[in-house]
Amino acid sequence: MSAVPRHAPEPPLRAAPVAGTPAPGQPASVGTGQLPDGLVAVVKRECPTCVLVEPVLRGLGAAVWCQDDPTWFDHDDTALELSYRLDVETVPTLLRVEDGVETARTVGWSREQWEALTGVPGLGEGLPEHRPGCGSLSVDPARIDALEARYGGSGLASRRIELADLEDEHEALFDRGWTDGLPVVPPTPERVLRMLRGTTRDPGEVVAVVPPDLVPCTVEKVAVNAVLAGCLPEYLPVVLAALEAACADEFALHGVLATTHFAGPVVVVNGPVADRIGMNSGVNALGQGNRANATIGRALQLVVRNVGGGRPGEVDRATLGNPGKTGSCFAEREQGSPFAPLAADRGVPGNAVTVFAGSGVQPVVDQLSRDPESLARSFAACLRVNAHPKLPMAFDAMLVVSPEHGRVLREAGWDRPRLLAELDGLLRLPAGELVRGAGGMAEGLPPGVAADEVPKFRPGGLLVAHAGGDAGLFSAVVGGWVGGETGSTPVTREVRT
Amino acid sequence: MRTVLDPTGERRPPERALLPRPASLHGRTVGLLDISKARGDVVLDRLAELLGEHGATVRRYRKPTFARVAPVDLRQEITEHCEVVVEALAD
Numbered sequence: 214m215s216a217v218p219r220h221a222p223e224p225p226l227r228a229a230p231v232a233g234t235p236a237p238g239q240p241a242s243v244g245t246g247q248l249p250d251g252l253v254a255v256v257k258r259e260c261p262t263c264v265l266v267e268p269v270l271r272g273l274g275a276a277v278w279c280q281d282d283p284t285w286f287d288h289d290d291t292a293l294e295l296s297y298r299l300d301v302e303t304v305p306t307l308l309r310v311e312d313g314v315e316t317a318r319t320v321g322w323s324r325e326q327w328e329a330l331t332g333v334p335g336l337g338e339g340l341p342e343h344r345p346g347c348g349s350l351s352v353d354p355a356r357i358d359a360l361e362a363r364y365g366g367s368g369l370a371s372r373r374i375e376l377a378d379l380e381d382e383h384e385a386l387f388d389r390g391w392t393d394g395l396p397v398v399p400p401t402p403e404r405v406l407r408m409l410r411g412t413t414r415d416p417g418e419v420v421a422v423v424p425p426d427l428v429p430c431t432v433e434k435v436a437v438n439a440v441l442a443g444c445l446p447e448y449l450p451v452v453l454a455a456l457e458a459a460c461a462d463e464f465a466l467h468g469v470l471a472t473t474h475f476a477g478p479v480v481v482v483n484g485p486v487a488d489r490i491g492m493n494s495g496v497n498a499l500g501q502g503n504r505a506n507a508t509i510g511r512a513l514q515l516v517v518r519n520v521g522g523g524r525p526g527e528v529d530r531a532t533l534g535n536p537g538k539t540g541s542c543f544a545e546r547e548q549g550s551p552f553a554p555l556a557a558d559r560g561v562p563g564n565a566v567t568v569f570a571g572s573g574v575q576p577v578v579d580q581l582s583r584d585p586e587s588l589a590r591s592f593a594a595c596l597r598v599n600a601h602p603k604l605p606m607a608f609d610a611m612l613v614v615s616p617e618h619g620r621v622l623r624e625a626g627w628d629r630p631r632l633l634a635e636l637d638g639l640l641r642l643p644a645g646e647l648v649r650g651a652g653g654m655a656e657g658l659p660p661g662v663a664a665d666e667v668p669k670f671r672p673g674g675l676l677v678a679h680a681g682g683d684a685g686l687f688s689a690v691v692g693g694w695v696g697g698e699t700g701s702t703p704v705t706r707e708v709r710t
Numbered sequence: 711m712r713t714v715l716d717p718t719g720e721r722r723p724p725e726r727a728l729l730p731r732p733a734s735l736h737g738r739t740v741g742l743l744d745i746s747k748a749r750g751d752v753v754l755d756r757l758a759e760l761l762g763e764h765g766a767t768v769r770r771y772r773k774p775t776f777a778r779v780a781p782v783d784l785r786q787e788i789t790e791h792c793e794v795v796v797e798a799l800a801d
Contacts, residue, residue, distance in 0.1 A: 369715060371715035371716050371717075371720070372715070372716035372720055373713050373714075374713065374716055375712070375713055376712045376714060382712055382714075386714070399712070399714050400715045400717055401714055402713060402715060405715050423719070428719035428721060430719070434717065434719070437716070437717040441717055465777050465778055467778065468776070468778055515717070519717040519718045519719070520717070520718060520719040522718075695777055698775070699746070699774075699775040699776075699777055700775065700777040
């Protein structure tokens, strides 16, 4: 459904009541003029029915606009402005106009209807009784967005920037600081309108207040940045949900951005929407090569950059960052998973996104474990080194379990709570190994830890997801940032269309 | 001529000029803001000592976490009571 509907008021006047066009009952304009009284027709030469009725139109003395050949009749509508404004869907369209106002309309060829409209009997001698028309060029899906942007009073509120003829449009966008270092798709009004068709939400609706500048961000601004990122319209609802999640207070996006640490938002998508928009949850799920995965995460980061004002070297003070800060997004592989969908386990079943402040991928290799106890011990050993083996309760992590590892868990009946409980038991670290100086390493806990054991992760600080290709006894640890109230808490939000 | 839509928030955060640097800290009130980074207190404890030796009155403040911006109340309190602020980072 279109977010920017074309209005179709009741007859007699069917011209869209948008900028530059009259309200119902007011004269319709033709470019700068007004429709002539009498009979008016819109045709295209490519349409056999239009060719069929040519002698009838000439005999009636109708004022005829042609969509594809400016020389065929007296009037030229190759720009399709009149067709758009009159909401012509079929050619030929024949109108009766009185005092500049449309009072009757018929489409295609029907002797009976044309005679009724014109009041002229015996029209089209030798022609069949009726013949359907053809589609108007003004409703051609390839043209409609451009027409709407040009004539439709699109309702777009963003500032329009004219690029000079001598500017390279891609360089111009780099020069204005709108890109992440890779080329972007120029956000023309027609592309933004097309993007907005991906949601039913009002373009003016504020989605989130975006750090660090705390700027209210509308659906339209998200759409502009989604165009930049290379998204298709059907991705927009996922981008909107990801932004809502990332801007939730508990995610602490300002801190995620400003920290010297590596982290950036990692977006995990659940629900049928992932398949529907062609996301990758399988082979190379965390890698390159899938448009939806690549551009949804990028769109989120471009909103943070362009709307929120969060740019590297300015508020973003990351010492090293990580490659995922260009954008990091994947779908959970729900089919064959030992786990319930991640978002469902977090209270949001169906289409949803979960954002996690992630810092890149650390491989977990275990090609020999065939029972879940052994595999869990491998997971725990690899998770223990998250950030630093002597730093517990500080940094979150996400464990992405691959299908071959997942099978071991599934066949043993281990779901997510069971795996997390086992890992929690395996990740109770002896306090003596953690204190500063232990193991010859200055890093660690300050002296005076009361307990004998300290859990590696805070409650809720370890996420578990399922993704990847069929083959490979590999999983992944996505290291996280400081978790919980002092840092970032993962956030799950529903994807709304 | 091609038209593109502005992807930015179309607003510029206000830029405020820093106050002139005081010639001396003697008799001034200096706020020390600990942002809760590890060992920030080490830096600030030493600074407090040095400032005291220079005749400054030191007030200590602490953000709940370095991960979030300082609460509005804290910022206002510092503004009301201090003429100079030192915000500490450390690790």
